[in-house]
Amino acid sequence: MELILDGIRTALQLIFTLDAEVFAITLLSLKISATATLTSLFCGIPAGVLLALSRFPGRRFIISLVNTGMGLPPVVVGLFVTIFLWRNGPLGFMEILYTPAAMILAQSLIAAPIVTGITIASIQQLPANLKLQVRALGATRLQTIWILVREARLPLLAAVMAGFGGVISEVGASIMVGGNIKGQTRVLTTATVMESSRGNFETAIALSIILLSLTLGVNYLLTVIQQRERPR
Amino acid sequence: MKQASCLPSVKRPTAILTRKRGLLMKALLHFYSTLLLLAFSLMTPSAGNAASTRTKPIILATTTSTQDSGLLDLPVPLFEKERSYKVKTIAVGSGQAMKMGEKGGADILPTLDSQWN
Numbered sequence: 001m002e003l004i005l006d007g008i009r010t011a012l013q014l015i016f017t018l019d020a021e022v023f024a025i026t027l028l029s030l031k032i033s034a035t036a037t038l039t040s041l042f043c044g045i046p047a048g049v050l051l052a053l054s055r056f057p058g059r060r061f062i063i064s065l066v067n068t069g070m071g072l073p074p075v076v077v078g079l080f081v082t083i084f085l086w087r088n089g090p091l092g093f094m095e096i097l098y099t100p101a102a103m104i105l106a107q108s109l110i111a112a113p114i115v116t117g118i119t120i121a122s123i124q125q126l127p128a129n130l131k132l133q134v135r136a137l138g139a140t141r142l143q144t145i146w147i148l149v150r151e152a153r154l155p156l157l158a159a160v161m162a163g164f165g166g167v168i169s170e171v172g173a174s175i176m177v178g179g180n181i182k183g184q185t186r187v188l189t190t191a192t193v194m195e196s197s198r199g200n201f202e203t204a205i206a207l208s209i210i211l212l213s214l215t216l217g218v219n220y221l222l223t224v225i226q227q228r229e230r231p232r
Numbered sequence: 233m234k235q236a237s238c239l240p241s242v243k244r245p246t247a248i249l250t251r252k253r254g255l256l257m258k259a260l261l262h263f264y265s266t267l268l269l270l271a272f273s274l275m276t277p278s279a280g281n282a283a284s285t286r287t288k289p290i291i292l293a294t295t296t297s298t299q300d301s302g303l304l305d306l307p308v309p310l311f312e313k314e315r316s317y318k319v320k321t322i323a324v325g326s327g328q329a330m331k332m333g334e335k336g337g338a339d340i341l342p343t344l345d346s347q348w349n
Contacts, residue, residue: 086337179322
C-alpha cells in the first residue's frame with residue numbers, strides 16, 4: 001500500500017515538474033499509437049464495410065479470421081514483425097527495425113482487425129431496409145456506402161476507442177520491435193516494464209498512472225463526441 | 233557506539249558479502265569493458281572503408297543487466313562522437329543477442345552465453 005502511495009506521489013512529482021524525459025516518453029507514446037490507430041482506420045473501415053456488404057464464397061471464414069484477429073496477442077505480432085524487419089529478413093531493406101516507424105507498423109497490425117471487426121458489426125446492425133431505401137432513391141454504390149458509414153458513425157467511434165486502447169496499452173510488440181531505446185523508441189509501457197524489472201516500482205507505478213490518465217483523457221474526448229448526438 | 237567505531241568492518245555481517253560481490257561485479261565489468269573495447273576496435277576498420285554506410289545505425293545487442301549497470305553509458309556516446317555513427321542499444325536476453333549476431337541483426341554483442349562456444 002505504501003508503495004502505491006509512493007507511486008502516486010512520484011507520478012504527481014513527474015507530472016507537475018514537467019520531467020523532460022517522462023514528457024518526451026508520453027508524447028512519443030501518444031504519437032505512435034495515434035498514428036497506428038489512424039493507419040488501422042484507413043485499412044480497417046474500408047475492409048470492414050466491404051466484408052459487411054458484399055457476398056462471396058469464403059466470406060464467413062474471412063470474418064471469423066478477423067474476429068480471431070481482434071484478440072491477436074501483441075507479442076505474436078511483435079515476433080513476426082521483428083523477424084520480417086531484420087536486416088536479412090524479407091522487409092529488411094526498409095531498415096526501420098528499432099525505430100518508431102516499426103512500432104507504428106506493428107501497432108497498426110494489432111489495431112486493424114479490431115477496427116475491421118467492429119466496423120463489420122456496426123454496419124451490419126444498421127436496419128436492412130436502410131440500404132434498400134437508399135438504393136431506391138437512386139444513390140450510386142459509393143453514395144450508398146458513404147451514407148451507411150455515416151449512419152454507423154457512433155459505433156465506429158467505439159472502433160477508434162478500442163483500437164487506440166489496444167495499441168497504447170500493449171507492450172509486447174513495442175518492446176520487441178522498438179527495442180526500448182532511450183530517447184528513440186521508449187514509450188510508457190516499455191518504460192514501465194523496464195522500471196519494474198529494475199525494481200523501481202514507484203517510477204513504474206507513476207508511469208502507469210500517467211498512461212492511465214492519458215488513455216482516460218483520449219477516451220473521454222472521444223466519448224464526448226460520441227454522446228453529443230444520441231442515436232435516434 | 234565506541235564498539236562500532238573500533239570494528240567498522242564487522243558492523244553488519246552482510247558488509248563483507250557486499251564487498252565480495254562488489255569485487256566480483258568489478259571483475260565482471262572489467263571483463264565486459266575489455267570485450268566491448270575489442271568489439272569497438274574491430275568495428276573501426278570497416279568504418280574507414282564504407283563511408284556510405286556511415287548513416288546506418290550500428291545495433292548493439294546486450295543483456296539487460298549490462299545496460300542497467302550503466303557500463304555502456306561511457307563508451308557508447310564516446311564512440312558515437314568519434315566515429316559519427318549512431319548506436320542503437322537493444323537490451324535482450326543473452327540467447328536472443330547471440331542469435332541476432334548470428335543472423336546479422338546485430339553488430340556488437342557485449343554479452344555472455346554459457347551455451348555458446
